[in-house]
Each structure stands twice: as C-alpha cells, then as structure tokens.
Amino acid sequence: DAKTTQPNSMESNEEEPVHLPCNHSTISGTDYIHWYRQLPSQGPEYVIHGLTSNVNNRMASLAIAEDRKSSTLILHRATLRDAAVYYCILGSGYALNFGKGTSLLVTP
Amino acid sequence: KAGVTQTPRYLIKTRGQQVTLSCSPISGHRSVSWYQQTPGQGLQFLFEYFSETQRNKGNFPGRFSGRQFSNSRSEMNVSTLELGDSALYLCASSAVDSPLHFGNGTRLTVT
Numbered sequence: 001d002a003k004t005t006q007p008n009s010m011e012s013n014e015e016e017p018v019h020l021p022c023n024h025s026t027i028s029g030t031d032y033i034h035w036y037r038q039l040p041s042q043g044p045e046y047v048i049h050g051l052t053s054n055v056n057n058r059m060a061s062l063a064i065a066e067d068r069k070s071s072t073l074i075l076h077r078a079t080l081r082d083a084a085v086y087y088c089i090l091g092s093g094y095a096l097n098f099g100k101g102t103s104l105l106v107t108p
Numbered sequence: 109k110a111g112v113t114q115t116p117r118y119l120i121k122t123r124g125q126q127v128t129l130s131c132s133p134i135s136g137h138r139s140v141s142w143y144q145q146t147p148g149q150g151l152q153f154l155f156e157y158f159s160e161t162q163r164n165k166g167n168f169p170g171r172f173s174g175r176q177f178s179n180s181r182s183e184m185n186v187s188t189l190e191l192g193d194s195a196l197y198l199c200a201s202s203a204v205d206s207p208l209h210f211g212n213g214t215r216l217t218v219t
Binding site for chain 1: 112139141143150151152153156158163164166198200202207208209210211212213
C-alpha cells in the first residue's frame with residue numbers, strides 16, 4: 001500500500017487559512033487522495049477527495065501537485081470547530097488505510 | 109436521513125469471552141466497512157462487506173469475523189477476547205463510488 005506522510009500536529013489561529021500538507025511519493029496512478037477528519041469522541045468525517053485536479057467543496061479545497069506526489073488540504077477560514085485530527089489517505093476502494101494524521105489545534 | 113448507528117456504545121468484557129457488535133448503515137448504502145482504532149496503531153481496516161459478501165479483509169487474526177444481512181445491517185464478532193482487543197470499533201457505510209460515512213463507534217474494554 002502506498003503510504004502518506006503528514007506532520008503530527010499543526011496550530012492555527014481562528015479565522016485564518018490553514019494548509020495541511022501530505023506527502024505520498026509512492027502513489028499509484030489509480031489512487032485517489034482522500035481527506036477525512038475526526039473530531040473528539042466522534043467517528044471520522046469525510047472532507048474531500050480528488051485524483052489529479054484541484055477540488056473544492058463547501059468544507060475545503062484540495063490542491064494536488066502536478067506529479068501527484070504531494071497534496072494540501074486548505075481550510076479557508078479555520079474555526080474552533082475545525083480542531084480535529086486530519087487524515088490523508090490513498091486508495092481506490094473501500095479499504096482505506098488511515099495513518100496517524102495531523103492533529104490541528106485552532107486557537108481563538 | 110439517519111446516520112450510521114452502532115450499538116452498543118460501550119462494552120466491557122473479560123478476557124476469553126466473545127463479543128458481537130452491531131452496525132446499521134445509512135438507508136440505501138450496501139457497503140459496510142469495519143475499523144479498529146487504538147492509540148498505538150491508529151485506525152486500521154478490518155473488513156468490508158457488500159451485498160452480504162466479504163470483499164476485502166485487513167490483516168487481523170481469524171478471531172475477528174463479520175457478516176452482513178440482506179438489509180445491509182452488519183455485525184462483527186470477536187472471539188476469545190484479549191486485552192489488546194480493547195479499542196474503539198468503527199463502522200462505515202457507503203454507496204457505490206461515494207465517501208465513507210462513519211458511526212461514532214463502540215468502545216470495547218477487555219479486562
């Protein structure tokens with residue numbers, strides 16, 4: 001399985017943009033890049049996913065490098081409710097292998 | 109639309125016992141996946157069922173098993189419980205080519 005590398009933790013101020021990086025140098029051509037987040041005491045929640053092109057939805061944007069060896073999840077204006085563990089996952093099916101993720105701290 | 113429902117929320121068992129956890133997927137979702145979450149290993153994939161058939165299986169011993177019923181509801185069973193089986197067990201459902209929707213999990217404690 002292709003692996004991802006994320007920072008263990010990041011910190012952001014409220015109402016500022018947050019860029020969460022993910023490296024995946026061994027990604028295969030058919031692997032989608034998925035992002036999920038997990039708030040305390042809850043199951044993971046889908047954020048966004050993409051294959052090659054940048055993607056936007058109401059929650060976030062996903063910027064994918066041209067060589068697909070890295071990607072960045074962008075939260076445009078962080079709120080306190082965005083404090084969570086963010087997982088970057090590669091896969092093309094339902095058997096997703098979550099890593100340890102990035103713990104995002106948002107301070108007022 | 110109701111979300112993924114897992115029961116029970118909390119469970120305490122003794123080593124050597126067996127346990128059955130239940131998952132009701134979102135209406136219309138035919139795929140159900142199970143994951144184990146521990147502080148040390150993170151979130152690990154157990155298995156995935158689609159239309160009552162196991163399609164994918166993670167790297168767990170045979171003590172971990174599951175099944176899916178015709179209404180897509182799923183159960184997972186762990187036999188001969190070990191202390192290391194203490195974890196949060198998460199179930200996720202999905203429609204074809206759509207993201208996973210997770211429940212809030214069953215917290216299993218083995219003493």
